[in-house]
Amino acid sequence: MQRVTITLDDDLMQELDTLIAARGDQNRSEAIRDLVRTGLKEATRNSKGDEPCVGVLSYVYDHAARDLARRLTNTFHHHHDLTIASLHVHLDAENCLEVGILKGSMNEVQHFADHITAERAVKHGSVQLIPVQDGQG
CATH class of the missing domain: 3.30.70.1150 (ACT-like. Chain A, domain 2)
Known part of the structure; x- marks a missing residue:
């Protein structure tokens, strides 16, 4: 597993923390991993235009x-x-x-x-x- 450091503005961090609480994620890292997976699926879907x-x-x-x-x-x-x-x-x-x-x-x-x-x-x-x-x- 790789460690990545990111910077988020306060409003975005608050939205993330609210999402974590609502979904019951174990921690911020797991929530961000889920969001990255979702984003990658979306990006992949958009690149498969004729499928x-x-x-x-x-x-x-x-x-x-x-x-x-x-x-x-x-x-x-x-x-x-x-x-x-x-x-x-x-x-x-x-x-x-x-x-x-x-x-x-x-x-x-x-x-x-x-x-x-x-x-x-x-x-x-x-x-x-x-x-x-x-x-x-």
């Missing part, structure tokens, strides 16, 4: 926002080749949750997810990309 994947896109939006539901639906229709399935849930009087299962290259799925989550009045959004081998999924 096939399935994606799970989830987002919450204000259903009353002007034309948003129509724009979201149109975006899914224009990318019908990526969409396997979708789920729509009414969370409360103002908010809807949608989950889309997508399939395509990592670049295509990420680009599509970025387009959806960048829409005005989409409050929360994330995509999980799962690499698949040819013949899988």
Whole structure:
């Protein structure tokens, strides 16, 4: 194992300590190792742009926002080749949750997810990309 010394500003250190307490990590070193592993997976995923994947896109939006539901639906229709399935849930009087299962290259799925989550009045959004081998999924 290698020892590395890093410098973090006070605000970032406070965020790390809060995360450690919430997750129950044994110590700062283990928490940082987990975060580095996660970051490396993310960087690797982004470098495999043409590899096939399935994606799970989830987002919450204000259903009353002007034309948003129509724009979201149109975006899914224009990318019908990526969409396997979708789920729509009414969370409360103002908010809807949608989950889309997508399939395509990592670049295509990420680009599509970025387009959806960048829409005005989409409050929360994330995509999980799962690499698949040819013949899988």
